[in-house]
Every structure is written in structure tokens, then in C-alpha cells.
Amino acid sequence: MRADRLVSLVLLLRQRGRLSAATLARELEVSTRTVLRDIEALSAAGVPVYAERGRHGGFALLPGFQTELTGLNHDEALALLVAGSRRGAQAFGLGSALASAMRKVVDALPESYRATAAGAAQRLLIDPETDLLARRQVSEEVPDTVVAEVRRAVFAGHRLRIHYAAVDQPSKWRTVDPIGLVTARGQGYLLATRSGADRTYRLSRILAAEELPEPARRPERVDLGRAWQERGTRFRTGGDQVAVLARVNPERREDLVGTALAVLAEETDADGWLRMEVTFQDSRHAEWALWHLATNAEALAPQWLRTSLHARATATATRYGEPS
Structure with missing residues (x-):
């Protein structure tokens, strides 16, 4: 994790020039103390980062410094695959991975394309948080530790224990067989089965999760679009409507x-x-x-x-x- 953060720090300085410790901390989602420790580690490793004092000071790299540390890790590659919706990446706990991956993609561009791509990106806004009437899109926060555990179980094909708080019911633990993850209107959902019956769980209502070692009881292949549509149909035509x-x-x-x-x-x-x-x-x-x-x-x-x-x-x- 720290190695990825150090790479992201270097890429931020390469692409945006001088940045304050507070700005770096905000971009990397860490404290300013952590940023200062990372700067010291980079200097000790021979990366030519230096500090500029004063009101408009900050940290910068010596001009012309190059790095080849642009390889994507697993979560960053996954974030790019769901990057059609940034809100989707956020719902699945991949927001920071997406930001890190995009920094690496920009850094891998030929220098002649880099400025053009950055300028073009500033002309595009996709899926903003508010509409023209200033109504905010509703999205729910899910702890990274919870969604990461759910993701691991889904991708590994393992059973999952979740502490789930259903509406108007006391929270309790249950063991499920995860099938896939879906995001709709900024909300994340886990599609699963329990005792052979289809179940849909909202990620924001999962209080804790634990990946189990035994394999999940699920089909080899799944059409998530069709599964979501079928569950939506059952939801609309059943219950106390x-x-x-x-x-x-x-x-x-x-x-x-x-x-x-x-x-x-x-x-x-x-x-x-x-x-x-x-x-x-x-x-x-x-x-x-x-x-x-x-x-x-x-x-x-x-x-x-x-x-x-x-x-x-x-x-x-x-x-x-x-x-x-």
C-alpha cells in the first residue's frame, strides 16, 4: 500500500508541479504527517524532490525527472474497467484506486499528448453530483474494509458472512453465496443466494463482512444484467405494494x-x-x-x-x- 502511495505522490508532482503538503494529503487521502514521511522516504531513495518555503511553497521534483513506475496493480486495473461510471467505482470502494490508475495512465502518455489529453479532460464532465436544479445525487458511504472483503469473496468465488441491517429489522449475521456486484443510481448492491434463494443486499447496510474459505455455491457464468432485471421485476410485482x-x-x-x-x-x-x-x-x-x-x-x-x-x-x- 505504501509503495503505491509513493508512486502516486511522484506522479502527482510530475503532472501538476509544485503542490503543498495539504494538497498532497487530500489527493492521497492521508494525513499531512504521512505526506512528510513519504517525502523523506523518496529523498532517501534518491528521488529528487525538494521543498520550497514560503506562502506559496510546497514540494516539487527537479525538472526533467522521469520514472517508469507506471504499472497498474489489480485494484487499479479493475477500477479502469468500471470507470464508465466514476460513481460506480466509488460505490464499489474503488474511488482512490481509480484516481491512482488515471494518474499512471496520464504519466504513461507520450509527453506530446499529455498536455492535450489533460486539457481535453477538463472540457468533459460526466455524471456530476448535482443536476441543473442543484439536487444532489444520492450515494451512500460504505466502509472500505467492508466493500473490499465483499469484493474479494465475489472474485474468489468464496462464501461470505455478512452482518446485515435490513429495514425495520434487527441486524444479524448471515452466510451467503455471492454472485456479483451492481451499482444503480449511486447505490451499490450485492447479488447473492442464501439457502438456494435469490437475495439482494444493499452494500451500505452491510455492517461487517468476512470472506469464508469454502467455495460459493453458484453457477460458473452469470448474466448480471439479466439477473438484475429479473430481481427488479420480482420486486415491483411482489410484497406489500x-x-x-x-x-x-x-x-x-x-x-x-x-x-x-x-x-x-x-x-x-x-x-x-x-x-x-x-x-x-x-x-x-x-x-x-x-x-x-x-x-x-x-x-x-x-x-x-x-x-x-x-x-x-x-x-x-x-x-x-x-x-x-
């Missing part, structure tokens, strides 16, 4: 569709509004979705949903009708 009939302003149709599990029927009323039958995960999900559409939607059925939304709206109006 709620069907809602609603009238919706057509300008807000996508907002409703984006939160619903499925659209069962849709037609246009005489006034241009849409009459839609949609399903939600449960009653709380249905109430949340219709409430957020405010006057741009009206729940027609079931009656309990209309009653609940009316009570919430009355309480809100009462609160804001009082002097502040």
Missing part, C-alpha cells in the same frame, strides 16, 4: 414515473391532465411521492391516501397560518 390512481399535470409526469415502481395504466383527461395508475413500494412511499408533487397531482384512490394527504396539508396550513 400499493396501487394508486392519480391525476397528474403532464409537465410533472416524469417526476411521478421516476419515483413509482411501475405504471399500470395511463390516459389523458379532457382537460389535458393525465390519469395514471401506478404502484409504490408501500403506503409511506405512496404518500411521500404524491405529497412532493403538491398541487400538480391529485390522488383519486385509495381513500386512505386522500385522507392522509388532506390531514398533512391541513396541519401544514395551520402551522403557517399562525404568526411566526
